[in-house]
Amino acid sequence: xxxxxxxxxxxxxxxxxxxxxxxxxxxxxxxxxxxxxxxxxxxxxxxxxxxxxxxxxxxxxxxxxxxxxxxxxxxxxxxxxxxxxxxxxxxxxxxxxxxxxxxxxxxxxxxxxxxxxxxxxxxxxxxxxxxxxxxxxxxxxxxxxxxxxxxxxxxxxxxxxxxxxxxxxxxxxxxxxxxxxxxxxxxxxxxxxxxxxxxxxxxxxxxxxxxxxxxxxxxxxxxxxxxxxxxxxxxxxxxxxxxxxxxxxxxxxxxxxxxxxxxxxxxxxxxxxxxxxxxxxxxxxxxxxxxxxxxxxxxxxxxxxxxxxxxxxxxxxxxxxxxxxxxxxxxxxxxxxxxxxxxx
Numbered sequence: 639x640x641x642x643x644x645x646x647x648x649x650x651x652x653x654x655x656x657x658x659x660x661x662x663x664x665x666x667x668x669x670x671x672x673x674x675x676x677x678x679x680x681x682x683x684x685x686x687x688x689x690x691x692x693x694x695x696x697x698x699x700x701x702x703x704x705x706x707x708x709x710x711x712x713x714x715x716x717x718x719x720x721x722x723x724x725x726x727x728x729x730x731x732x733x734x735x736x737x738x739x740x741x742x743x744x745x746x747x748x749x750x751x752x753x754x755x756x757x758x759x760x761x762x763x764x765x766x767x768x769x770x771x772x773x774x775x776x777x778x779x780x781x782x783x784x785x786x787x788x789x790x791x792x793x794x795x796x797x798x799x800x801x802x803x804x805x806x807x808x809x810x811x812x813x814x815x816x817x818x819x820x821x822x823x824x825x826x827x828x829x830x831x832x833x834x835x836x837x838x839x840x841x842x843x844x845x846x847x848x849x850x851x852x853x854x855x856x857x858x859x860x861x862x863x864x865x866x867x868x869x870x871x872x873x874x875x876x877x878x879x880x881x882x883x884x885x886x887x888x889x890x891x892x893x894x895x896x897x898x899x900x901x902x903x904x905x906x907x908x909x910x911x912x913x914x915x916x917x918x919x920x921x922x923x924x925x926x927x928x929x930x931x932x933x934x935x936x937x938x939x940x941x942x943x944x945x946x947x948x949x950x951x952x953x954x955x956x957x958x959x960x961x962x963x964x965x966x967x968x969x970x971x972x973x974x975x976x977x978x979x980x981x982x
Contacts, residue, residue, distance in 0.1 A: 642784065642847055643809040643820050649843040650823030655830070659688060661822065666740035666765045667698045670728075673757045674721050678934070681829075687716050699738050701729040710899055710970025717973070718934075723898060724752025744770040755801075763821040767813045771804035772821055776828020781807070782860035783832060786849035792864035832856075870937045874911040875902040875975075877926075877944040877982070880960065885979060886916075887969070888958040895933070899970045900961075902942070902978075911943055920945040931974045942978060 655661065658681065660672035671691060675684045694712055695701040701709070706726055713722035728751040732740055740761065741747055747758035755773075762768035773781075781787065781804055789796035809816035831838045837856050839845050850856040878886040887900040905911040917923060924944045931938040961969065966979060 641809075642807050642844065643816065645843050645847070646823035646827070647809065647816050647819040650819050650826055653843075654823055654826040659685070664765050664818075666761055668692070669761050669764050670740065670753070670757075671725070673760050674725050674752060675716065677721060677757075678718060679716065683716070687713070697738075698729045698732050698740070701726065702733040706898065707968070707970055711968050714899075714969075714971050714976060715973040719896060719899060719970070719972075721752065722970075727751040728753065740765070742766045742768070744768055760821060763817045767817045769808050769810075769813055769817060771801065771808060772824075773801060773804055774825070774828075776832075777804075777824045778828075778860055779834065780824055780828045780832045780844070783837075783850040783856045784844055784848045786853060786859065788859065788861050791860055791862040868935055868937065870939065872906075872939040872941065874905045874908055875940055875942040875978075876905060876911055876914055876916070877902050877942050877978075878916055878947050879944060879982075880947050882962065884960040884962045886958065887961050887971075895936070895938070896972045899972050901972060901975050908941070916947065917945050919947065921948055922946045929974070938974075940974065944982065 658672075660668055663669065672684070672688055675688055675691075691701075691712060694708075695704060704726070706723065709722050709726045710719065713719065713725075716722070731750055732738060741750075742762070743766070744755070744758040744762035747753050747761050748755055750758075753761075756777075757772075759768075759770045759772040760774075762770050763772065771777075778791070778800070781800065782791075785803060787800055787803065789799060791797050791800065809820050827842065827844070831842050835857060839848070839851050839856065842848065842851075845851055848856065850859050876886075886903070888903050890896045890899050890901050890904075892898060903914075905914065911917075922945070926942040926944060928939060928941045931940055963979075966976065971979070
């Protein structure tokens with residue numbers, strides 16, 4: 639009788655996704671890059687970024703040698719910018735401490751910046767055939783349904799129990815072939831068949847082994863009670879522009895929203911913006927239409943106000959300055975700020 643792992647490996651070879659560029663390599667650098675980009679991001683979005691990154695940074699040494707601004711500029715629009723900062727730092731650690739070679743075990747990989755247990759498992763499985771599980775969102779959903787694992791995953795002890803269950807299901811033979819196939823197969827099942835709502839159970843190779851399906855309630859799994867509350871926040875954006883078309887941009891703080899990126903100065907109220915000293919000598923002030931930018935757990939209501947300045951005398955803070963349009967492509971700018979500037 640075939641084990642669950644055998645079934646997944648056979649299904650993946652025939653029906654899984656085999657066309658994605660990072661599936662055609664066992665290079666840890668390329669697999670790592672794809673895994674970081676794919677965190678909370680659709681495959682269709684990642685494809686172009688992945689290709690552009692490899693052109694600019696073909697290996698880990700090239701990425702490590704780049705400046706953070708170069709990395710953030712290329713990442714601009716992909717979101718979750720802490721991933722880009724950790725990506726850059728991780729490349730530097732791999733070069734400085736590991737001679738430019740990614741360590742071959744999940745335990746070692748998980749010690750690198752920005753690499754958690756699941757990402758470490760994916761790299762180790764795909765590139766080094768290590769018998770180690772992953773539990774990204776797709777795989778967690780597949781396994782909790784197959785096992786009818788109903789414990790609340792908001793509780794750390796329950797999460798550890800699921801990791802143990804995932805470990806027990808791994809292939810045991812011919813790991814060079816079965817581990818990459820099994821890991822990819824679970825990812826593919828979660829992405830294409832075992833969806834959050836209305837899973838395609840008739841197409842699932844695990845339907846005969848799925849306890850949640852037998853119970854008639856696959857959509858009840860996984861269970862996680864603690865959810866982050868959505869918040870709304872309003873920002874007033876001060877768009878200072880001089881006669882040459884240059885715009886004043888500040889680097890955002892090292893933590894928080896858009897950390898480390900260049901942005902129009904942000905004020906927390908219309909009154910604070912109106913009292914900004916730079917507006918005293920403005921030749922014209924335009925209140926542009928407000929717009930909404932949706933983050934994972936926050937709604938940003940952005941209110942841009944453009945002021946035309948004849949003689950720029952704004953004192954540049956550290957990391958801030960006046961930038962001409964030709965310089966914008968090389969700056970790490972949040973996607974809505976880049977779009978706003980280009981439309982203006």
